[in-house]
Amino acid sequence: MWAVLSLPLACLLAQAWLAPGSTLASRSPEVQAGLETLLTARAQSKTSQTSERRRAPEEEEGEEDSPWLSPEGQKLSGEASNLGFSLLRKISLKHDGNVVFSPLGLAWAMAALTLGARGHSRAQLEEPLLQTLNQTRPPRLPALFKRLRDSLSHNPELGLAQGSFAFIHKDFDIRETFLNLSKTYFDTECVTVNFRNTSQAKRLMNHYMNQQTQGKLPKLFDEINPDTELILVDYILFKGKWLIPFDPALTEMDTFYLDKYKTVKVPMMYRSGKFASTFDTNFRCHVLKLPYRGNASMLVVLMGIGDHLTLEDYLTTDLVDAWLRNMKARKMEVFFPKFKLDQKYKMHELLKQMGVQKIFSPWSDLSNLAVTERNLKVSKILQRAMIEVDEEGTEAMAGTLSEITAYYMPPVIKVDRPFLFIVYEETSRTVLFLGRVVNPTLL
Known part of the structure; x- marks a missing residue:
C-alpha cells in the first residue's frame, strides 16, 4: 500500500496576529487532557543543536552572508510572483468570482518540499521557481527563501509573520536530516500525532492552528486520510x-x-x-x-x-x-x-496543470523524508486565504x-x-x- 503524504498549506491574512514577544493562550486542563493521548513533543533542541547535522547543497560556504537583494534573490521574487499570476489564470478558468491567495505561501511550501524530494520529483518542484536562475550550481531554494524570510521578519512595521508545522505520524521514522533542515530554513515545529485515529488527529491539528492564528483559522482540517504519514502546514499572517x-x-x-x-x-x-x-x-x-x-x-x-x-x-x-x-x-x-474574503483552493490540481506532477504520483521520490524505504507521495496541497479590509x-x-x-x-x-x-x-x-x-x- 502507498503511504500518503498529505500537504495542506494554510496561507492566511489574520486581522490580529501574534505580535513579537507575546505568548499563545495556554491550554485549558480539559483540552490538555484530551490531547495528551496523541501528542508527543519532539526535542527541538536536539534537532537544532545536533553536531552531526549534514551540510546540504543549499548551505554552500559563504551563501548565508550574501544579501537577499542579490541577482538570484531578485529573480526568485520575480519567479514566485509570475507563479502567482499563472495560478490566477488557472483559477479564473474554474470560476469568475472573488479570489485571494498567497503566491509567496505556495512558493514557500514548494521549497520546503524540496528538502524531502529527490530526482525528477524535486526538479519539477524547483522548475517554476528556478527558470531564470543560474543552473551551473546546485539549486538553493531553501537558502534563498530563508534569506527572504529573515529579511521580511527584520521589519516589524510590515506586520508579517510566517510559521511552519510538521505533523508526523507516531510510527513514521522520519529522517533527522529533513527535520534539521526544515527547522533551519523554515523554523518548522514538529508534533507527533496518530493519524490512524482520524477524529483525534483532526482535533489536535485544528487546535494547534487555531492557537497559532488566534482563532482566524479554527477548522483548516475537514478530513484526514488514515494512511497519512506526514502533514506539512505553512501559514502566513499579515496585518498591514x-x-x-x-x-x-x-x-x-x-x-x-x-x-x-x-x-x-x-x-x-x-x-x-x-x-x-x-x-x-x-x-x-x-x-x-x-x-x-x-x-x-x-x-x-x-x-x-x-x-x-x-x-x-x-x-x-x-x-x-x-x-x-x-x-x-x-x-x-x-x-x-x-x-x-475567505477562499480555499486545491493547489495540487493547479500545479499538475503547470507540469508539477511527479510528486503526486505513485512514482514520486521522497526518499529524503524516511529513514527506511517507503512508498510515499503527496496527496494534496491546499491553500486557504483570508482577507479583511477596513x-x-x-x-x-x-x-x-x-x-x-x-x-x-x-x-x-x-x-x-x-x-x-x-x-x-x-x-x-x-x-x-x-x-x-x-x-x-x-x-
Missing part, C-alpha cells in the same frame, strides 16, 4: 496598517456595480490626499498605489466593468514594474470599499479604480466595480497576496 488610515467617520454606504445590470450596497471608505497612480493606455486601466507602513503597498487595478478577466491573461512582473515606473503622485480623492488597514488588499476628472476638481478614483489587487513588499518586490474582488459583500 495603512500609512495614512481612512477616517471611519467618512465611511458611507454606496453602490458597487457587479456588472452592467446588478449592483450591491457596500461600506465605502473615503480619503483625500496625495496618491501615486498611473493610467495604462494599452489596457485602459487605472492603477492606484495604497501604501502600508513597513515598506509594503497594495496596487489596485481598475478597468471597465467585465474587463478585469481580460487583463489577467497579461499579468506579469514586467507589466507591474512598468506600472510602478510610470506612477506619478498627485492630490486626489479615493473611494475604497470595505470587504472580507479603515485602519488590510491583510491583503483588493482594489479597482475608475477616474473622474474635472478641470476645476481634484481627480477622483472610485473603486465601485470589480477590481484586481496585488499586495507586495517594496524592497524585494515580493508579491505577498494576489486576487480580485468581484462582489465585496460575499466571502
Whole structure:
C-alpha cells in the first residue's frame, strides 16, 4: 500500500496576529487532557543543536552572508510572483468570482518540499521557481527563501509573520536530516500525532492552528486520510496598517456595480490626499498605489466593468514594474470599499496543470523524508486565504479604480466595480497576496 503524504498549506491574512514577544493562550486542563493521548513533543533542541547535522547543497560556504537583494534573490521574487499570476489564470478558468491567495505561501511550501524530494520529483518542484536562475550550481531554494524570510521578519512595521508545522505520524521514522533542515530554513515545529485515529488527529491539528492564528483559522482540517504519514502546514499572517488610515467617520454606504445590470450596497471608505497612480493606455486601466507602513503597498487595478478577466491573461512582473515606473503622485480623492474574503483552493490540481506532477504520483521520490524505504507521495496541497479590509488597514488588499476628472476638481478614483489587487513588499518586490474582488459583500 502507498503511504500518503498529505500537504495542506494554510496561507492566511489574520486581522490580529501574534505580535513579537507575546505568548499563545495556554491550554485549558480539559483540552490538555484530551490531547495528551496523541501528542508527543519532539526535542527541538536536539534537532537544532545536533553536531552531526549534514551540510546540504543549499548551505554552500559563504551563501548565508550574501544579501537577499542579490541577482538570484531578485529573480526568485520575480519567479514566485509570475507563479502567482499563472495560478490566477488557472483559477479564473474554474470560476469568475472573488479570489485571494498567497503566491509567496505556495512558493514557500514548494521549497520546503524540496528538502524531502529527490530526482525528477524535486526538479519539477524547483522548475517554476528556478527558470531564470543560474543552473551551473546546485539549486538553493531553501537558502534563498530563508534569506527572504529573515529579511521580511527584520521589519516589524510590515506586520508579517510566517510559521511552519510538521505533523508526523507516531510510527513514521522520519529522517533527522529533513527535520534539521526544515527547522533551519523554515523554523518548522514538529508534533507527533496518530493519524490512524482520524477524529483525534483532526482535533489536535485544528487546535494547534487555531492557537497559532488566534482563532482566524479554527477548522483548516475537514478530513484526514488514515494512511497519512506526514502533514506539512505553512501559514502566513499579515496585518498591514495603512500609512495614512481612512477616517471611519467618512465611511458611507454606496453602490458597487457587479456588472452592467446588478449592483450591491457596500461600506465605502473615503480619503483625500496625495496618491501615486498611473493610467495604462494599452489596457485602459487605472492603477492606484495604497501604501502600508513597513515598506509594503497594495496596487489596485481598475478597468471597465467585465474587463478585469481580460487583463489577467497579461499579468506579469514586467507589466507591474512598468506600472510602478510610470506612477506619478498627485492630490486626489479615493473611494475604497470595505470587504472580507475567505477562499480555499486545491493547489495540487493547479500545479499538475503547470507540469508539477511527479510528486503526486505513485512514482514520486521522497526518499529524503524516511529513514527506511517507503512508498510515499503527496496527496494534496491546499491553500486557504483570508482577507479583511477596513479603515485602519488590510491583510491583503483588493482594489479597482475608475477616474473622474474635472478641470476645476481634484481627480477622483472610485473603486465601485470589480477590481484586481496585488499586495507586495517594496524592497524585494515580493508579491505577498494576489486576487480580485468581484462582489465585496460575499466571502
